[in-house]
Amino acid sequence: MKEGKSKTVIFGAAYGILLAGFTVYALLDVFVLPKSYMAAEAPQSVSSESAPAVEWKKDGEEKILSSKANEGMDESGRWKHHGRIDKDGIISENSSKKGDRKKKPEISSRAEEGTDTVKKEDTEKYTAESGSAKIEISSYRYMDTDIHVAKVALNDGASIMTAFANDTYGKNIKATVSEIAEEKGAVLAINGDFYGARNAGYVIRNGVLYRNTSSGNEDLVIYKDGSFEIVCEDEISAEELLSKGAYNVFSFGPALIENGEIAVSEGEEVGRAMYSNPRTAIAIMSDGSYLFVVSDGRTDDDEGLSLSSLSSFLKELGAVTAYNLDGGGSSTMVYNGELINDPTTSGRNIKEREVSDIIYIS
Amino acid sequence: MELKGRKLKAVKIWGAITIFTLCFGAVYEYFSFGVYSNYMIYAFIFLMLMTLYNIAVKDKNEMTDTLFAASAATFTLGFIFKGVVEIYGSSSSLTVIYWGAGTVLALAGIASAVIRFGGSSLQEDKITD
DSSP: OHHHHHHHHHHHHHHHHHHHHHHHHHHHHHHTOOEEOOOSSOOOOOOTTTSOSOOEEEETTEEEEOGGGOTTBOTTSOBOOOOEEOTTSOEEOOOSSGGGSOOOOOOOHHHHTTOOOOEEEEEEEEEEEOSSEEEEEEEEEETTEEEEEEEEEEOTTOOOEEEEGGGOOEESOOBOHHHHHHHHTOSEEEEOOOGGGOSOSOEEETTEEEEOOOOOOEEEEEETTSOEEEEETTTSOHHHHHHTTEEEEEEOOOEEEETTEEOSOTTOOSTTOOSOBOEEEEEEETTSOEEEEEEOOSSSSOOOBOHHHHHHHHHHHTEEEEEEEOOGGGOOEEETTEEOSOOOSSSSSOOOOOBSEEEEEO | OOOOHHHHHHHHHHHHHHHHHHHHHHHHHHTTTTOOOHHHHTTTHHHHHHHHHHHHOSSOOHHHHHHHHHHHHHHHHHHHHHHHHHHHTOOOTTHHHHHHHHHHHHHHHHHHHHHHHHHHHHHHHHHHO
């Protein structure tokens, strides 16, 4: 009898150690261990029409812009700000620190009542121009939340670009938006769909198919000509999208606006998220310009937006097609190396989260 | 039903682990900014079943108890793991290991109980004869 008991004790102890060890491995596999993967298809050559207008060449540690892209840049290779325009329309020197920004004006009374009023903050504005794009960043106060909107008008031949952390497609390969943006020489960057956190969902970036496993998600397709389309992964394969000319495909969602109409229902949320959060979205306007949108949240100052509120906001701005990207602590906008929003996971400190990918303008 | 000795001790231990897991899930959900996972919320269920098993079953067997305990621990850890992964917004194919191992252990526990019950019945039959 005693021998039988000791055997069960040994089994219990050994199994407990095995179970604990496996759980540690499983957690490391999901959150820590980096794995790089090959593209699902051999990289296709990118036509000159969709190639980025800005070319980089390295000179030792320094990056020097080619003459084509030098327009609008200062001597250090950064884009020149046209200045911040205050509420009286006076252009002032831009502050390089986020904390130096002017205090935001009060929320309009209609917004306090929860109506769909969008109040633009004209004290928070940056503009920049170069050979490839014109970028205008504005901040808005809406539903007790700061929303940062970059309006991007691309010139002929320029494209919305995407980049992976460490230039590598894989799992748990992460870097902050600022780091990836700096590496790519991006003037404007927002976080992407954090493809690395999931095992399924199409990944097509800069014309290369990396993952063709369907997650059943609603995807945003950005074609080589810059147009947007919302597709369902259950209805079309990644290979078909690529052959149709998909240049970038994001698998997160949902679509916020389709054909100028709000596409999410009241209370609809991403997966198991239940309430207002920081958000990231990308939209196209009827004139062909794009909106890169990041809203704050999870802090005392910023309540955060529901998908429905974000959709209403984007509709008021005139978006024709808009798509929700990875939000929460991932939501980050970087302009010329400077953080534009207040990224936070806990609300206790403002800190960038490491992500798998970014969308950028170079 | 009066609980005494080892049985009472087992009920106390399983009850305490159940309450701890319930609280852990609640606290984790509280700090998850509204992102919820049913796996995290209901991770205590298997431990609660073990508590009820210890209360309800009179004549217990060491092997059966160990197998059921291992099964409950496996499912509970699997639920917590899947809950953490879901709340993060990710997924993992490794969860299937938990479900497989937990099910095998539970079936082995049932088989152990049946064999023992069958053996006891045979012994009783022999005594009656």
